Amino acid sequence: MGTVTSAIVIGGGIAGPVAALALQKAGIAVTVHEAHDGFADGVGGALSIAPNGRTALAAVDADHVIERVGQPMSGMVMQSWTGKRLAEFGTFDDLPAMQLVWRHELYRALYDEAVGRGIRITHGKRLVSLTGGVAGFADGTTAEADVVIGADGIRSTVRRLIDPGAPAPRYVGLLGFGARCDGDGIAPTGDKMHLVFGKRAFFGYQVTGTGEGGWFVNLPSRDPSYGAGFTPAEWLPVLAEAFTGDRIPAVELIRRTDPKDLVVTGGLEDIPSVPVWHRDRAVLIGDAAHPTSPSSGQGASLAAESAVQLARCLRDLPLPQAFSAYEALRRARVERVIAAAARTNSDKAAGPVARVLRDALMPVAMRLLANPEKFRWQFDHPIDWPAPVRALA
Structure with a gap:
């Protein structure tokens, strides 16, 4: 059984509020601390919430947030510059429908959902130090909890504080x-x-x-x-x-x-691999732990998955076993997604000669990839919230 009763979440973007919802459901008292003084209204472009992201949100009773702000995406059509249709990738009838959302609308909807459930979110709290479970902020204040969760993005301060040698984006x-x-x-x-x-x-x-x-x-x-x-x-x-x-x-x-x-x-x-996800009483989620480029279409969905799985581990296991179990559940999967997105980026960023070769081979490659089952591993990722998490052998 877990021994954690309180948590601090650093970062109030996408991963932070989802983590707070999951922790609250796990019976852990949580406060979110956001560095910026104001809200992120109007910031960010469009992104997709994949079926696996919706599955994660449903585990903490928050999938309705996506339905409120999203537009259904039943598939993706790949085309060449000539307008020729190369392939069409549909979604899966047995999984939640993919949704297209605008980041600022998703941010505000998750923020309001967390606040509506009684979760406290403070602003103007820029993290500058971390000692055990004590977070120090630039305004001279501190906050303490059993665990500190870094949900502060690809340039995570929590990541740098727990591992000064962490790779840069x-x-x-x-x-x-x-x-x-x-x-x-x-x-x-x-x-x-x-x-x-x-x-x-x-x-x-x-x-x-x-x-x-x-x-x-x-x-x-x-x-x-x-x-x-x-x-x-x-x-x-x-x-x-x-x-x-x-x-x-x-x-x-x-x-x-x-x-x-x-x-x-x-x-x-992106960062292909973040070597250290946790140390002492601090742990990383979302882009702080596994930042993938937007080409994956999975950034927000993976962040939701990690937030929910971490909460399950903290609910069921004492430290440090909870952190180890969480990393074991997540690392291989997220790094596989990051690697797949990197291959897509290579095609998008191809030079003049490589583009000619790419365009010549693209129709054949698309036919080989047109089977949606090849991508099921990304989208079909159930999370059994009630099931107890077991410690690693």
């Missing part, structure tokens, strides 16, 4: 952008996301039957700081130029985008 060769726009008059994609390997960049878009459009771009660049001084109004023509000549609606959707709606993510990053 790795730039994957792509710059990220996204926006909502008017899709009226453009052929609707319905509830399917279209993903296009353009001649010079990668484009994803979805246009609903009501004329609402959304898109994202992965722009190859050897320099992650390229365009660092550009305003959104300066970026839009650069992005449109990248798809000139491609027989897809990328240029039109980009031209319809109001600069104030453009989300500039910047350089996309």
